[in-house]
Amino acid sequence: MPMHSFDAMLQLQPQCPAPAQAGDPLHYLAHTHAGYWNMVGPFGGATAALLLQAVLQHPKCQGDPLSLTVNFAGPVVQGAMHITATPLRTNRSTQHWLVLMHQRDERSGEELLSTSATVVTALRRPSLNAERVCPSSSAPIPAPENCPRFDTHGAMEWLRRYDWRGICGHLPTQWDDSPHDTLSQLWIRDEPARALDFVALAALCDVFFPRVWLQRARLVAAGTVSFSVYFHAEREQLAAHGTQYVLAQADAQVMRNGFFDQTAQLWDVQGQILATSHQIVYYKE
């Protein structure tokens, strides 16, 4: 079996020396993956997943992901990435991490910070629970099989790594400045299908096209500045989910003077929340 392209993208080679003490950083070498290329760099969700993987692969990592914040500080160029994961503090039930990703600037030879992330991992304990099952939608959610599949032939590489089944709030087909509601819902999974795990879930939280494109059907330059994921799923829910489709929803609250926000929720097929997510996105017009 050849390796799934998502796993190939996630390859991290630990660099000597390995961390000796609990608080020591671990340095990794990674490479951008052509299969997850976006317009001018990797799909942001792939970079987020890679930085999270750098934490999960650290031998001192305790617990499972609880929160992830990724700040996209500068362009990620094709080639080598130097990633350092440092445990900042280890408690009984939570652990706090800083992840920095640098790339060598071709002109200056300098190591430039491209992306930074903070991660909290946690050991979870049973408690009384409550949640909103399923999205608050005016219409019932159709099954994935009954939703039109987005044709990714000839699309940007990373789009072809997913199986997209739109429900509402599709990418506009006419860029005519007409007003649209900014809510999108879709079913999505890796293509080919791959069992859901925390890193894949992180990437899925960033699959939505920019809300500003939908708001008035206009294609403008846009790029995520800061992106956060709260993981509500635990191992058991992910294992039960397997390769099924994820129900994904995104919306925006405000677009103002070059930046808009995005809120997102991901559910499993039973309507149980997997993750909630937020981002602030640059746009230019």
Next chain:
Amino acid sequence: MPMHSFDAMLQLQPQCPAPAQAGDPLHYLAHTHAGYWNMVGPFGGATAALLLQAVLQHPKCQGDPLSLTVNFAGPVVQGAMHITATPLRTNRSTQHWLVLMHQRDERSGEELLSTSATVVTALRRPSLNAERVCPSSSAPIPAPENCPRFDTHGAMEWLRRYDWRGICGHLPTQWDDSPHDTLSQLWIRDEPARALDFVALAALCDVFFPRVWLQRARLVAAGTVSFSVYFHAEREQLAAHGTQYVLAQADAQVMRNGFFDQTAQLWDVQGQILATSHQIVYYKE
């Protein structure tokens, strides 16, 4: 005029040497302020404001706050705090920051990380804008003067630093495990009134009591783990706002196995969004 207690709380003494180069860290000494004490440490919003202030006070800071993520890694104890603000990358229109706060552990003498933060500051440019004005509420929002004022006599210190005017979703008066909607709305401002700025806005995003207390009218131990603010207000909106009340709304999407999320929005009196915010909170029962 004596200094406002919020400004007294924000006092940061830069430590020699001052940063010589654009990427150099700046070290500060600060002290916890008794006026913002919560049950077992400072009000988290005050700590968030202080870490943001460490960025804004750095001589190389460019632009105004766009996003802030604060990770509460361990307890903050009364006394000295050592804060380091480091510019990770400076672009034309955005700047990325890492802020670390350490305190000396009395037993081991070791410097322990208490809190970390990442901040993005930005220079903003006019664009076509869109937003949802006012909260989506079933009932009209009454004026602050017509809302009952929360009596803070004898309450925890930090609660007395604010003027609270509840609209809906009040703190339960009977802890009887009865189910409640998790939405709260209130008018709030500093007490005594203080002109709104970015640091005050950051603190205001964290004023809500834990959603789990409301969900089933039960007092359980709870503490924020990770807290994010997206700043949509610019200087002009803050200056126009002055000392007026802020309309604040919080809700939760999911409470599961020891952690719940909180979403929040803050508006000015004209119904224009000031900030949106999210947090993931530990709870125990």
